[in-house]
Amino acid sequence: GYIAEISYDYSDAPGISVAALDVMRLLMENSRINYRYTEKTYTAVVKTVLAKYLTLCSDLRNVETTTEQLEGITQNGTDYDFLKKIAKKANKEFFIFSGAAYFRTPGKNNTAVMTLEWGKNLMEFRMSNTYCHERITVQGIDAQKHVTVESSVTVKAADAVSLLTSPLERVVQKTDLDTVEKAKKLAESMKREKEQQVRNASGSCIGLPQLVPGRFIYVKGLNGSKSEKYYLKSVKHSFGSDGFSTSFTTGAD
Numbered sequence: 001g002y003i004a005e006i007s008y009d010y011s012d013a014p015g016i017s018v019a020a021l022d023v024m025r026l027l028m029e030n031s032r033i034n035y036r037y038t039e040k041t042y043t044a045v046v047k048t049v050l051a052k053y054l055t056l057c058s059d060l061r062n063v064e065t066t067t068e069q070l071e072g073i074t075q076n077g078t079d080y081d082f083l084k085k086i087a088k089k090a091n092k093e094f095f096i097f098s099g100a101a102y103f104r105t106p107g108k109n110n111t112a113v114m115t116l117e118w119g120k121n122l123m124e125f126r127m128s129n130t131y132c133h134e135r136i137t138v139q140g141i142d143a144q145k146h147v148t149v150e151s152s153v154t155v156k157a158a159d160a161v162s163l164l165t166s167p168l169e170r171v172v173q174k175t176d177l178d179t180v181e182k183a184k185k186l187a188e189s190m191k192r193e194k195e196q197q198v199r200n201a202s203g204s205c206i207g208l209p210q211l212v213p214g215r216f217i218y219v220k221g222l223n224g225s226k227s228e229k230y231y232l233k234s235v236k237h238s239f240g241s242d243g244f245s246t247s248f249t250t251g252a253d
Contacts, residue, residue: 002056023056024096027080035075042066042090046103049079059100066090068182088193091185095213102214106192112229113210116203118221123245125203125222132157132198135167138187140177149177151184153191157198200251201230207244211235217250 005019030052039045043066050057068090075082083103087094093106116122132155139150154167172190177183203219211217213235218227230250238245 023053028078031078032075037073040070042086045073045086049083050101057096057099057101063101063103088189089186091189093214097212110216112216112218115218115220116205122205127201130198131160133160133162133167135169136187136190137171138183139173140183142178149180149183151180151187153187155191155194196231196251202249204245204247208246211246211248
């Protein structure tokens with residue numbers, strides 16, 4: 001990371017505040033409009049974008065290889081939003097941790113990093129479950145064959161009662177999807193995102209540096225003796241007058 005800001009407080013209780021950030025902040029600030037990449041795979045595009053940030057993010061070993069053939073892809077917006085968009089299309093997850101970039105299959109490491117238990121290391125926890133019974137259809141077009149390509153997935157919340165004779169329909173059309181495989185990858189990515197939105201939570205615990213985005217945790221002590229598994233979407237570690245604490249959100253990335 002890098003020191004982004006230093007503040008000096010000259011008062012009865014003088015002090016110095018230091019704000020330290022990682023490369024994610026810079027990814028969120030650098031933007032391009034109508035910038036077209038000629039690389040043929042999502043992997044190559046990701047590495048090209050990250051080449052600008054190698055001083056702070058030099059480990060690209062976890063950028064997985066993809067095989068699709070692109071006909072060019074255009075960036076409109078920040079580097080961060082663009083990389084998240086690419087990850088969604090490729091059915092990957094993207095995040096940066098400890099100077100390493102991750103562009104990988106979602107849930108690849110699904111072993112829980114630890115168990116948080118109410119009354120012990122878990123201080124706060126808020127959870128919500130949302131009704132959902134939906135069919136998502138992603139459509140594209142094969143311009144050479146002049147045919148529509150599509151892929152469908154169904155998302156249903158656990159224990160949800162079917163209120164209709166068939167699921168709600170959601171159709172997403174993308175002109176840059178020209179094969180069934182590309183449509184399928186986006187559909188699966190949207191399904192994963194929707195499933196995690198249906199069941200999401202946030203909480204705080206004692207300071208635990210082991211908690212990082214992209215990993216799973218178990219939460220115990222809230223529903224009898226049953227432990228439930230959650231995917232960490234974001235994690236914030238804080239040092240203050242009250243000591244070291246960690247807050248987190250779970251659900252879709």
